Amino acid sequence: MSNQPRLNSLGLHFSPLDLLLRGILADPHLRSRYEIYFPQTTGPTMALMHSHHPPEDCQNCEHRHLRMFCNLTPEALADYDGIGIMMSHARGAKLFTEGDPARNVFVICYGQVKISSTSRDGKTMILKIAGPGDVMGLSAVLANVPHEVTAEAIEPCQVKTVRKQEFVDFLGRHGIASMHAAQALSGEYLTVFHDAKRLALSGSAAGRLARLLLDWGRTSANGKPEIKFTMALTHEEIANMAGTSRETVTRLLNQFRRDQWITIKGTSLTIVKPDQLERLTA
C-alpha cells in the first residue's frame, strides 16, 4: 500500500485535521497499516481498514479467479493493480448518489452494496444488491452521463475506486478488460429489466415477494437442491425491492413461515416449498 494517501485525486472531501488528530498521518507505521476513508455523506466519521483484510494488491487476491471483472491476464492485472485506490466503507456509506456526476468506477472486493433509485415522490426502488466482483458506475462513466442510481454499503465493504479517465484508458489498453466490462454491462442491462418486470408485472405483493425470494434462493443455491440464502436486508429494504410496505413484508414472511413454505433461522432463510411460492408469482 502506498504511504501517500491519494484520496485528493478522487475529489473526495476529507479533513486533514481529522487525520492529524488521529495521529495516523503523523505516524509512518500506522500510515502503512491503514487506508483511510471519510465517506462523502457521513461527515467526519472514519472507516479504517486493517491490513489483515484481503490483500491490497489484486495480483495476490485469492478470490479474483471467482470474480468476473478482475479475472484478467497477468499483464492486464499488473496494470489494473497500478490504477485506482482501495477504500473501505462503513455500513450506510453512500458510494455515489443518483444524479451525481460520474467521476469514478467502483469494483467491489468484498461486502455488499445496495443499488437503488428514488422517485420524485420519495419512493425508493432497490434494483439489486451488488456483491464481490461487481462493477458499479460503469454505464454512467462510459456513457458520460450522471449516475442513474444510488449505491450504498449495506455492510462494511472494500471497494476498488478508479477515476473515470484512468479506467477508460485501462480499457483501451487491454482487450480482455473491455470484454469483461461488456459482460458487466450486459449483466446490468438484464438486471434492470428483470427488476422492472418483477415490479410491473407481478400482480400481488405476495407474488413480488415470492419472486424475490426465489431469485435470491436460486442464485445462491447455484444448482444445489437446498434453496437457502442469507438475508442481509431489513424488511424495509425488502419492501423497497418488492414495491410494497414494510408491514406487508413482515406479514407475508410470517405467513410463508406459518404455511411451512420457508424457514427462517437468524438471517438464514430456506425455501422449503418453492413450488408454492412459484404459484404465487404466476
Added chain:
Amino acid sequence: MEAEERSVRMGSVAAHPLAELLECPADAGNLLNGSAKALEVAAGDVVFRQDDICKGLYVVVSGLFLRKAERLKTRLTLGPARIGDLVELAAALGDGHHTYTLSAQSSGSLLLLSIEALNKVFENYPPLRMRLLEELAREVSRGYLSCCLNRTVHTRRRAGGVEPA
C-alpha cells in the same frame, strides 16, 4: 416538467448514428465490409438464441425484431430492434455468447459483421472497440432511465374483495 426532464435525460443517452459508431480507417472499414453477410428472415424466424455462440454484430436493415431474455425461470421482453439498430453489442464485445434471443416480428433483413473481422479491426484500431463499448453503456443507461425515471409501481389494493376500477 417530468416529461421534459425525461426527454433531456433520454436524449443524452440516445443511440449514436451507425455511421459514426462504425467509422474507422479505410483498411479496417474494408475488412468489416468484406466480412459483412446479408441475412433474410421471415416473420417468426429466430435470428439467434440466448446463450448460443455469437457470430458477430448484427445491423437491422429492414423489418421489425424483438429481443427476449430468460433469467432463472423468468422470461423478459427487452424491446424491439429497429432499422439501423446495432444488435448484440454485449455478446460481440463480451464473452461471445448471446445475452438474449432475437426473433423477427415481420419479414426483414440484417447485416452480420463477423466476430473474427471485428476482433481483427479491434486489434488494428482499438478506438472502435471503445466506441462500441460506450454505445453499449448508453443502451444500459437507457434501460435504467426507462425503468427508473418515470416508473410507477401500482400495488393493487383490494377493498372488500372488489378490484379497483
